[in-house]
Amino acid sequence: MSRASKAAVRDSRSGAGPTVAGAEPGPNPGATAKFGLFGEVLTVGLLITAAGLAVVTLPIALAAGVRHLRRFVSAEDSRAGLFWADVRRGVVPSLPLGVGVVLLAAVLLIDIDLAGSGVLPGGPVVAAVGWAGLAALVTGILLVAGAWDPDAGWRSALRAVPARAASDPAGTAYLLATGVFVGVVTWMLVPLFIPAIGCAALAVVAIPARRRRTV
Structure with missing residues (x-):
């Protein structure tokens, strides 16, 4: 096979070029270009940060970012305009x-x-409950963002969270770790929130699609 033919097959499988007979695109063809994926994660982090500046708009910003990355890794149309279209459709209901x-x-x-100041009785217990509540809240937001669809709406996404969490406990734990990662790096240096939230959006896309060990 010539060099040009090999390049054509490679582009076909990655989704970057026209389809070549006998070369079926692999799963997530848009993710085969690692540097391109890294750049898209940073771009999504910027988009989510911009759309979530009001803080109360963070859920829709994250959900739109997740949908954007899903389109990108599937080698579909992933223009920034589609991200903003999702934000416009979902911002008021969110x-x-x-x-x-x-x-x-x-x-x-x-x-x-x-609890840390010593004002409340049973401070360590209160603090533990508080941190557990924050962890559950962050994990829930990531699950909701992954389930949101502009046609089905937020109620459908919220109803889907318990089933998603129960069907993949390990994946839920990974999302919890992702939330902790975003919190820690943001606490260390606030501007790191931008790449961290982009990585969180990618985690929401990648974790459910990962290979699972079968018993």
Whole structure:
């Protein structure tokens, strides 16, 4: 096979070029270019940060970022305009969820702070409950973002969370670790939130699609 033919087959399998007979595209063809995927993750991090500046819009920003990366790794149309189209469709219905998440997070953080100050009796227990609540909240937001679809809406995404978490406990644990990672790197240096949230969006896409060990 000539060099040109090999290049054509490679591009066909990666989704970067026209389909060649006998060369079926592999899974996630858009993810075969590692540097391109890295650049797209950074781009998505910027988009999510820009759309989530109001804080209460973070759920829709993350959900739109997840959908954007799904399109990219599938070698589908992944223009930034489609990200903003998802944001526009989902931002108003997402506001109750965003406000609720912000209020709950604020209550948990206040409890943790008070527990550390010694004002509350049973401070260590209160702090442990607070951190566990934050972990559950962050994991839930990642699960909801992965389940959201502009046609089905947020209620459908919320109803799907328990089943998704129960069907893949290991994947849920990975998402929890992802949330912890975003929190830690942001605490270390706030600008790192941009690449970290992009990585979180990629994790929401990649974790359910990973190979699972069969018994």
